[in-house]
Amino acid sequence: MSETLALNRTIRPSITSPVAFDVRLKPYECIRLDNRVPVYFLRADHYETIYLDIVFPAGEVYASHVLEAATTNALMKSGTSAHSAREINETIEFYGAYLDAYAESQVAGYGIYMLGKHLPALLPLLFEILTDPVFPEEEIHLYQQTKKQQLRINLKKSDVVADRLIDEVLFGKTHPYGRAAQESDYDSLHRDMLKSFHHQHYVLPAAKIFMAGKIEDGVLGLLNQYFGQSASQHAPATPTVPPPAPAATHQLKHTIDEQALQAAVRIARVLPGYEHEDFNLLSLLNVVLGGYFGSRLMSNIREEKGYTYGIHSLIYPNDAHYASWLVTAEVGRQVAEATAHEVYHEFRRLIAEPVPQEELLMVKNYLIGSLLGRLDGPVQQIKKWRSLILKNQSEQDYVRQIQTFKTATSDDLLDVAKRWLLPDEFYEVMVF
């Protein structure tokens, strides 16, 4: 054991720097169904599972009522001409499948996780849900009841209230990215609204299909049999997103509980969207600021001062033109102001001093490593492709983004920090 005695634990083992890795997406295959609906897919036959996602241009930006997109999507599975909600649930659950019904800002649809062997049994039902929902009155009523109760509970949570308020402060109360549902919005839901939204926006030829996993012979034929046959009825509308109408004052304090032990703090601004030339550098700068465990905000506010269990920052890309840069934390009530002060202090440091080389290398390694890690497995990979394709981006855009992460210098970051991280341009919400 002479070797182990000589072990010097202070010397770190050599590593392959993740920055040196060639980050590539596994290429997808694509076919078009008879009605031109594209199917993007990755075969991974050593898995038993299939993930299938059918996406429509039916997101929040198309809705005139705050709940129109989300409720239409959620209630499509609550009854079709041929099957009741009970029968639908029974079948999906009998085959052990999990439905992910979602309405995002641009798109809405259904993702389904299932064992590959059950796809033939489940596909006809999924087709019915997406093309022939009837929105039974009783199911709408039940949904209203449940959601109103959930809202009442959520409005007791400082983090939820703070998230609602900061969006409203940044974009305005009526903006698709700023509006938040009130109880009265649930009361004003009605069947015609949902039917009409479904008819307008769940138009099959406008759909895109993404799939990964055990895609055996016959699967694509089955997809074509169901989803490839309906021809175009009408072209889907193009959404118009109004410009943000931010609040007049930059600071908002809101109390929901006089005795609250913690305050929810949100500090945010609107940024240009993913088509802007600074977007990739800003994404990297965000990681330095608050995007990973060793970030500036975590080191200072959690690990140095112990003010919080966690503080994070993220850039949420709303669309090609708008993104939100958001710092979030739940902190001790007494240190809410001190936390905000430290957040602005970290902004100023990034504006004034270049990020040291060692820190920048660590951030790059972490970021490239985690990007690679998130591409682990076919479901994650097709989701990355989905994100690019829905943004009208190509693999080249992804390669360019990775290249920016790899080659950015401290001066590049200083430069974008000076443009976009000025404390005066941020908005602040505190909920007690």
Place this chain on the structure above:
Amino acid sequence: MQIHSQSLPMVQFERFTLSNGLKVLVHEDPHTAYAVVNVLYNVGARDEDPDKTGFAHLFEHLMFGGSRHIPDYDQEVQIAGGENNAFTSNDITDYFIKLPAANIETALWLESDRMLELNFSEKSLDVQRKVVCEEFKEHYLNKPYGDVWKIIREMAYQVHPYRWMTIGRELSHIEQARLEDVKAFFYRHYRPNQAILVVAGGIRYQQVKPLIEKWFGDIPPGEPYHRQLPQEPVQQEKRILTVYRDVPADALYMAFPMCGRTDPAYYATELLAQMLGDGESSRLHQQLVKEKKYFSHIHAYVLGSADPGLLVIEGKLLPDVSAELAENAVWTIIRDVQETKIPEQELQKAKNRLESLFAFEENSLMDRAINLAYFEWLGNAQWINEEMHRFEAVTADEVQQVAATVMQQQKANVLYYLSQSHHKADVPASVANHAVA
């Protein structure tokens, strides 16, 4: 319709034990360029002194405060392109790093150094005490229904240390934690002979075995730890408690003592909970949400702990439905499952849902690594490949038998968690917190 699950792939692994008692499992996955290093320590909240609760979890935080030769754990993980985290339960504490397989040695270096000796410092303890107190406030004090589990555990467990949550019984226990307690806890529980190391992913057994021997081989073992916990006596009478809180909706919780994770009856109990209340087609949801409209949601699940756990039913009531009415409706459904033959189709549905869950867990390298460590800790890592067959083998009669044994009135712990403003506008929450029935 019958669906059988022989198709799930086997999780392959190699196993060896170092001379200091560290158990090691290596799982090769040629489909990934990633690797996971997972260390499970045989210590959870049940191993704590009743006057010093929350310690195992506080300790989990301290494990990131630097070790003897490596001042900054997270920084090293991040330089190697990795991500890491940990969790503590009432039974175990589990640490994991996911990183590019090419950098596997960094993870072994880091984990071995903190197993060798932690960098005990007042500064680290002081900060992590504050962080955990904020975590306590964020999740258990400042959230509606945040104290539900504190109450249920104290109702259902009178002597067993499952009676407190992993976060701790009260903030003061964490606030008063001393460095000497921390050191003693480390040398009692965080030793190689109390740990299971799993290395999984795009690595080769032949390549990592020498690295594991290199980094972990010279860590001294600790004294053997013999767990001697007071076992919970069989509950003989129904316990019922009403509390009033500042919440918008009344809620009902029912907890029934059940067997431990390695008991053969566990599988039937899990299937029973699935049938009763997992998913929208389950009995509780279908009858009490959809048909009777007593609840906005209701579900059932088991706490699969090593020592006897709990089968739990929880739901939020719709306005103007009394908790008594709702509870009686749940009992009607329980009686039905006890007295009427369970349809094969319904049992098969529960099995199919579990099969899917297993299949998707097996897609994830991280889940595979954590599960291998967990099953090895329970008794044998090979069980990861046998679990689904054990569920498949359960009959409808066995589920019915479990329903009859577990879900009896005299074994029920029932909590009415009521909205203060709806029921007693003039009674402050702190005063109204006592049993009324």
